[in-house]
Amino acid sequence: MPHTLLVTTHPRPDSLTAQTSAHLHARIKDGGGTVDVLDLYAEEFDPRLTPVDEPDWADREKRYSPEVRAHMERIEAADDIIVVFPVWWFGPPAVLKGWIERVWNYGFAYGRSRPRLAGKRMRWLGLAGGSSADYHEAGLDTAIDTQLRVGISEFCGITDAEVHLVHDTELSGIPEASRPDRVRKILSAAQAVLDVRD
Template identity: 30%
Template structure:
């Protein structure tokens, strides 16, 4: 592909979560970084295991917290965020998110969720006052982190059919809803359809090459592909109690799908 022109150059943060640098996830991270840089983009990488990222929220995250006081995490994180008094590792990751035009999360699907180290990155970095809370715009809208694209790149050991609408694991869109809707869209980022590699525990070389070709296509469309059409909290589809108004959804829509606009 052609290198990006100066007007097309973007800043992309890749957050990678796998303990083995020889893993498929690490290979996909390396491929994404190389492909994006070859296209002229700036890329930063947060390799959480290599960084030995601390996954648990505790009082050490907030240096001004008084030791004998009860730790109210939301209140303490908001005070520390607004006063620029978060622990240095959190502040550094928040700066990467602010810097970025897009965030890519690369991880294996473990127990239908992210690895604990990535969940800890989310818990600690997306503080009140930075990503949510009364001091920033409303959630589920073009809010505090608006203007950024967001892509999940995930590997799963199971076959693709098991994550279908009739698959025993449920739709991948539903499994990833806490990340796509509850993290990205909640904070105003624009999530894209996920990129997934199935059967990842024993992936033959030809399927890995095919996966890289498809991933390259998705990376090329990072800023042009149509996003998931989640409904905005502030566009009139929800009542004061944040419940979807009756009859707003298309007939036949059920469950989490009701929180997306019908696709044309």
């Protein structure tokens, strides 16, 4: 059974993002898989890159900070990496971006002829307030896909990578009575990231 690193990032535990992560967590466990939940806000992950974690292009064996090394171990232990995040400014939130910048570091995630992370599967799941039509018209769906799948996963040797966007997740504009049904639809759409297991 695969082991999943489920990364989630949102300041509010009652957010749609958190509900979606919890839903996926339950589905993976139902399927018999093991899950390591990495909640970047709850764990108070510091996204700021400091000199100790700055890549040294002359030394790919550089020993990074203990915090970063512990995160690297969690990535290494995973067969699957699923990242659930709200789309902010048409990209990942700063805390998630900082996790990539600090942890997906030179010598670990890239910079070797045999990528260490090759063979893992990666799924990015973004919750977007905007509609699919608006994203498509502006080319933003392609932009996010290229940034995350090509620019991060494939750059690090993870060829089995997909970006999924669930749209219309801004619930404040719809009547309260309609919200539970909308949440159910969002959770059901989010499950597409797990389809690869069926």
